[in-house]
Amino acid sequence: MKLIIFDCDGVLVNSEEIYLAAELEFLASIGVIFERGSYTQAFMGLSPAMWKTKLQSTVEQKSGGTLPPDFFERLDELTSARMDKHLAALPEARLTISGITALRCVASSTPSARLHWKLQHTGLISLFDPHIFSSDMVRNGKPAPDLFLHAAAAMGAHPDECVVVEDSVNGVMAGKAAGMHVIGFTAGGHCGGNHGDSLLMSGADTIVCKYGDLVAALNGLGTMTA
Template sequence: MSCCFDLVIFDCDGVLIDSEILAIEAEVRVFTRHGLPVDAAFILDHCTGLSWKSELAFMEAWFKVTLPPGISAEAAQETESLLEARLVAIGGIEAVLDGLTIPACVASSSTPERLRLSLGKVGLYARFAPHIFSSTMVQNGKPAPDLFLYAAREMQAAPDRCVVIEDSVHGVHAAKAAGMTAIGFTGGSHCRSGHAQRLLEAGADRVIGGHDALAPALACPAVRARG
């Protein structure tokens, strides 16, 4: 696969693994148990792409509540149970990785523990390790650019030579704030009608519907037109 970039930065949930729909299901269960009237659409609209710390802060501010400290462990247990039972990789990712001729890494809002669990379950952890970066490694998670800039520094790549593959509005905002090219991805089962347009409106330079379209997007200079 020829490429006009020096580094590909993959988001994890919803790009490498079809986990967003499972995480959303777990979060809806937990938040409703604690009296918050949320559904999957609410989580999708407001929280996809955020770190758990940022999501909790958003929920407390939105609903004007203080959530109990134990809710984090509760959500982690609920999510891990669903991941263990139903997690799969996004179709086509293995072929993409086999064809890459430049370095690649992962930059995710998930914790290192969850990244090891989820990527390991679908056989992708060894494909990226040790180049797997978590928002816990930086001060500010997405939509701040910190995580992507940290990944670029660790991989010794200039930001303007990096391309980020992201499924969330918050992630696209972070990539563009970092001065990187952003390719929106709508191949996860959580993506609803109109999601491609939402990613474009957030600043994505291009949107693809699956990994079969990624190789042409990486090779084509036109992807950088809006960067």
């Protein structure tokens, strides 16, 4: 393997657990209840535009009503405040990634400006800059393969030379649709007990539960990591 493509939210930083808690709490406050696991599987990893469209549609199907006009604006205020206070790199992320010598980049559904802020805020940006790719660079976000294919082309790697590290069903599906190897990553606090099974069912080649096991998994896929 030539290139390792890291997702950001839930793989590099703990933002997914912040988003998940805020979104489920906010939806419950307007009387819309989701089961945590099914919500995670359906919505995690989508671009903001795709998430909003799918959530609107799903809420209409579940409740017969629509979201309040200011729903997304108020939710963004809540998540931004929590992100400023609680966003952090996942344990051992910097130590592990800094020891990997293979080509690496980030490919995330987060819009570019916010993605750079997350990496800067958590002290991880120097591990990847300038190889940072976001969903606003392509036509279709995950689970379409566009973003991963764009990242691979920019890095000079063929899809079958790439390993994607992903924590979401939509991200795993995108990696496999791109013709890449995919490691399902379940180290984030948002991952429930059966999350790894969901990633395997979506096509992940293997599951890694913590950064301490990532290098061995990469080596198992033929990646030069040291």
